[in-house]
Amino acid sequence: MEKFLSRKRYVLIFLLPALLVYIFTVMLPIGWSSVYSFYNWDGISPMRFAGFDNYVKMFTEDDVFWQVFKNNIVFTIVNVLLQVSVGLFIAVLLTKITKGREIFQTLYFAPVVLSTVALVQIFQNVFSVNPVGMLNYALSWFYPSFLDSEWLSDPDRSLMITAIAEGYKFAAVYMVIFYSALIGISEEVVEAAKMDGAHGWKLYRYIKLPMIKGIIFTSIVLVLNGSLKSFDIPYLLTYGGPGTSSELVATYMYKQAFSSMYYGYGSAIAVFIAIECFLLVGLVMQIFQMKKDD
Numbered sequence: 696m697e698k699f700l701s702r703k704r705y706v707l708i709f710l711l712p713a714l715l716v717y718i719f720t721v722m723l724p725i726g727w728s729s730v731y732s733f734y735n736w737d738g739i740s741p742m743r744f745a746g747f748d749n750y751v752k753m754f755t756e757d758d759v760f761w762q763v764f765k766n767n768i769v770f771t772i773v774n775v776l777l778q779v780s781v782g783l784f785i786a787v788l789l790t791k792i793t794k795g796r797e798i799f800q801t802l803y804f805a806p807v808v809l810s811t812v813a814l815v816q817i818f819q820n821v822f823s824v825n826p827v828g829m830l831n832y833a834l835s836w837f838y839p840s841f842l843d844s845e846w847l848s849d850p851d852r853s854l855m856i857t858a859i860a861e862g863y864k865f866a867a868v869y870m871v872i873f874y875s876a877l878i879g880i881s882e883e884v885v886e887a888a889k890m891d892g893a894h895g896w897k898l899y900r901y902i903k904l905p906m907i908k909g910i911i912f913t914s915i916v917l918v919l920n921g922s923l924k925s926f927d928i929p930y931l932l933t934y935g936g937p938g939t940s941s942e943l944v945a946t947y948m949y950k951q952a953f954s955s956m957y958y959g960y961g962s963a964i965a966v967f968i969a970i971e972c973f974l975l976v977g978l979v980m981q982i983f984q985m986k987k988d989d
Contacts, residue, residue, distance in 0.1 A: 696781075725969050731962035738958050760964070763935075763942040770858045770943060771922040777862030778918050779911065782869030786824035787899065789874050800874075804867045811864070815931040818860045822846035847933055850940035857929045858940045864928065865921070869914045899988040912983045916976055923972050944968055 732749055736742040753760050785803055789796055806814060821829045827842055834841035846852050880903055888902045904911075926945040929935065935942035935950070945968060952961025 696926055728962040728965045731959055732966050734959045737956040745959060748944045749960045752960065753963055753967065759939055759942075760947065763937050763947045766854055766939070767923060767944045769854060770861070770925065771919060773858035774829070774862050774922040774925075775915055777859065778866045778869055781862065781866040781916055782914070783873045785866070785907065786873035786877055789870070789881050789927045789967075790877050798890045803870055806864045807867045809864070811927045812931060814860065814864055815928060818856070819847065819933060822856060824848075848937050853933050853937065853941040857932055859869050860932055861922070861925055861928050865918075869918070872910060872914055873907065876910040877903060880906055885932070917977055919979060920972055920976055923975065924968055944971075
């Protein structure tokens with residue numbers, strides 16, 4: 696095997712199927728979207744070349760676009776903090792559990808395998824006002840006024856709840872990643888650290904967490920990339936409302952292209968999402984590399 700893998704020709708043969716799938720499912724759609732972004736088209740009438748008009752409209756004329764862009768930044772920050780921190784916290788707890796660990800792992804991972812539609816339905820029931828949802832019912836034991844408290848229809852709360860729903864679904868993915876990294880640390884290193892006086896929190900702060908910082912960084916990049924183009928949970932949970940308070944760039948792009956039938960403008964927003972992901976992930980990777988070199 697080493698003999699074959701040492702030859703670039705055989706490596707390319709192994710990579711070719713995945714590369715073809717990537718080209719046809721990612722690069723080709725991005726290319727077509729880039730072409731459509733220079734046209735005005737409603738999907739029925741002939742396409743009319745518009746040059747950079749769609750991009751000019753997006754950056755200088757569309758105030759809603761900048762509002763949803765700000766929403767997406769807040770949504771992304773909350774998800775990075777939530778998914779990485781919760782995933783890491785649960786992973787550390789799992790390393791401390793000796794009995795019934797598999798049961799806890801299954802329970803924590805359940806939201807990941809749960810259908811997005813079912814998860815959204817659960818959140819809608821939890822935050823419901825009429826009928827009274829579980830959250831309002833529980834809070835009303837302490838403050839009866841919470842029986843009529845709005846959550847999903849409150850412009851000041853809807854975005855945060857949407858971010859929490861997204862984080863709740865995917866935090867367990869990073870729990871698995873962090874748990875695998877933590878149990879993969881050599882026992883010899885751990886025992887040597889304990890002999891030097893590192894116990895409890897110090898053991899994680901000075902030994903274990905620094906040893907998996909590459910995994911933590913990779914997870915941050917994955918959360919960034921996923922949050923910037925998140926669509927299904929925000930769309931199903933609040934439909935971007937009320938107003939545009941929980942609208943994200945991806946849901947706004949979908950509405951422009953498939954609801955308002957502005958395919959050219961929707962394609963321009965789609966190209967913006969792709970470029971935004973590449974630039975931000977590249978910037979974060981560059982910052983991490985600089986810190987690594989230091």
